[in-house]
Amino acid sequence: MDKIDENLYRYILDNSSKITENWLALREKQFGSIYSMDSNEEIEKLLREQNTLTIKTVTSALLEDKTVFIETMEQWATLVAKSRVESDTPIYEVLEALNKVREAYWGFITDYMLKDDTGITKATIIRWSRLINRAFDQLNREFTEQYYLLTKERLLAQQDLINELGAPVIPIIDAIAVLPLIGDIDTYRAKGILDTTPSKCISKNISHLFIDLSGVSLLDTMVAQQIYQLIGTLNLLGIQSTISGIRPEVAQTSIQLGLDFSQVSTHSTLKQALSKQGIKLYERK
Missing domain, CATH: 3.30.750.24 (STAS domain)
Structure with a gap:
């Protein structure tokens, strides 16, 4: 792992709580939504924990061992998809929330790159942009796949129950x-x-x-x-x-x-x- 990548990696993880706070600040009032700015303490705690995992997952894309990112992403997608299906959160709300996470995430990277002593070149910025944006895109895809599978499983279970009730002996x-x-x-x-x-x-x-x-x-x-x-x-x-x-x-x-x-x-x-x-x-x- 390049020293410059390692510095960014440590910077992001050290500031993950701040990134989460910035992301939470981007919320609006959405009646009945888990992402509403007026959600209760229990939900807000859940969002903080899951967003910290989101940041950790995306940031692991900077590591040389790409299997770490893949494994972490799969764990993240399973956890978040299960949570959103159980809370009946529409998939478009989750994708919108992920876009805001990306916005808050890039805000911190931009602040880091504007520092005078980082020695970051244009080539490094382009490489980071590709790595990180690809990581977010992969998260979107993995999440939607897991969300679909869990939703389909739930619908099949409900259909089985309906069939059972619809033909009782x-x-x-x-x-x-x-x-x-x-x-x-x-x-x-x-x-x-x-x-x-x-x-x-x-x-x-x-x-x-x-x-x-x-x-x-x-x-x-x-x-x-x-x-x-x-x-x-x-x-x-x-x-x-x-x-x-x-x-x-x-x-x-x-x-x-x-x-x-x-x-x-x-x-x-x-x-x-x-x-x-x-x-x-x-x-x-």
Whole structure:
């Protein structure tokens, strides 16, 4: 490491707290934002700690061993991305904050370069500019990638929960259960129902499943095929199926598609279907 680079390296790290203060001073009031100038003490402490790590990460780009920068950057991106995803901070706010960190960072380097006794040449200034700006650009890229992956992971987890709640197999008595389907069923949701319902029935030792469609507002031909496949799969597993609440237009479309529901017991309402099995629903008076 050149002596001149080492001097800058030490100067920046020694003044990291001052750089952080200058960065915090650039904040504005942003309602609901983690970067708002009126954030509470806990958040401000977090920002100070993370910004100190940001400065350390960028400054490590001056070291001869470039693996130090890469490893520190990956740790930084994982930490900050996780923190911002958990606080529901929009990605554009984070990138804007990073631009302000760059502004405060360069302010200190400029002050350093203007000193009389540093002996800094134009070539050194250009080299530093390339190194440091590239480091900030890499931080931006690494952060956005980690933010995307964490956000995608969260969305998938939420979708799994929605799918679970959207196709519940509810045991009622003995080995009998009801699958109440409510709302629109598109192709994606229908596939989820087809993929998960058989395993749910097996795990709960269900021998008879009542599939109630009375709460479904839209059921197209593609979805009707998925329901037909579900019944076929359950039949192969030895699980009897009963359909209730199927609309006349859907039944007609199914016939036109060649979907033979004649082997499946169908009823206009779930109450009627359960009654046929000797299961009575007692209504509150």
